[in-house]
Every structure is written in C-alpha cells, then in structure tokens.
Amino acid sequence: MRNVLFAVLLISTCGLGLAVAQESVWEVPDEAKAVENPVEATDEAVTAGGALFKKHCLMCHGEAGKGDGPATQFIKPAPPNFATTEAKERMSDGEMFYKITTGKRPMPPMTRKMSETERWQVVLFVRTLQPE
Helix, strand or coil, rough: CCCHHHHHHHHHHHHCCCCCCCCCCCCHHHHHCCCCCCCCCHHHHHHHHHHHHHHCHHHHHHHCCCCCCCCHHHCCCCCCCCCHHHHHCCCHHHHHHHHHCCCEEEEEECCCCCCCHHHHHHHHHHHHCCCC
C-alpha cells in the first residue's frame, strides 16, 4: 500500500503519466535555439539553478542529469542523459530553455513552476553537470 501511495504522489507531483510514450525527436525552432542565456553564470545563479533542478527535475532526470531519477520506473522511455559531451555540443542554452519552458509529455512545461529567470538558472546548473 505504501508503494502505491508513493507512486500516486510521485505521479501527481511530477505531472507524469504511467508508461506514457514520447517521441524520440524533440524539434526545437531555430529561433529558440539561437537565444542566448541572459543570466550571468555567477555562483549564486548556478546554486539557485541547482536548488530548482533538485525540486522540479531530479525525480525524472536524476541527480547527475543522466535520466535515471526514481520516477523513471513510471515513464517510458526514460529521459535522455544530458550530462554528456554530445548533449553539451548538440544543445544550445536556448534549446534547453525552450524544452524546460514548453515541456513535452510526460515532462510538464515549467512556466507555472518557475519564472523565466529561474528557468535560465536551471540551464546554468545543467551546464555544470556536463563534461568540461
């Protein structure tokens, strides 16, 4: 019973659907990819982004951004690993911001949970999870 309650809480908190399939390609408009992060990468901004990531993203994306959070047992496929050199080279800050902002099922859009500045701070934090 405790596991069922945890699952219900997890699903309602994260806005997830059980075994919801998502398309493998997430197209982002070129103009969104070209947007540069207006938030300076200060220690404070990165720390704030880390706290927001922990609160809103960790359950699915995992502590290190590898797509291995505890909620992945309820979603298929699991989120991709964005803590790689390939992801760093492929995704601009604007693309990450767009994805955080708009969401894509099962990931909810973060416009109601985080301000624009906070979403940019999460982008700054995610960059710290990627290889130098």
